[in-house]
Amino acid sequence: MSYVDGFVIAVPQAKLDEYKEMARKACDVWMEHGALAYAECTGDDVPYGELTSFPRAVQAKEDEIVIFSWVVYQSRKDRDEILAKVMADPRLKGDMENMPFDGKRMIYGGFESFLNVRKEPKH
Secondary structure, eight states: OOOOEEEEEEGGGGGGGHHHHHHHHHHHHHHHHTTTEEEEEEEESOOOOOOOOOOHHTOOOOTTTEEEEEESOOHHHHHHHHHHHHHOOOGGGHHHHSSSSSSGEEEEEEEOSOOOOOOOOOO
């Protein structure tokens, strides 16, 4: 099965377009270095829970939107190799130094997939 890196962040609404531009560039870099899939999603139905929730996890403020994203790799070994190349890629250097969100509140981690089913939508 595949290996997945998952991320949850809070992006200020005023910087959402800047974040989307950075994400598109990051997607190109990750895919060129060997990732199998890359996804970025803006929160649409992410209520602030009483005890736990996506907004609570990243300490989202009222003017911020929650972003949920993931990158899929063939294996953990591939992920480690690809991530090293991505972090060294000069195309992302400026973005990493001037991120349009607070990186200290980012939740992230690597996950070994045990079930992955996909059905293509009917047109």
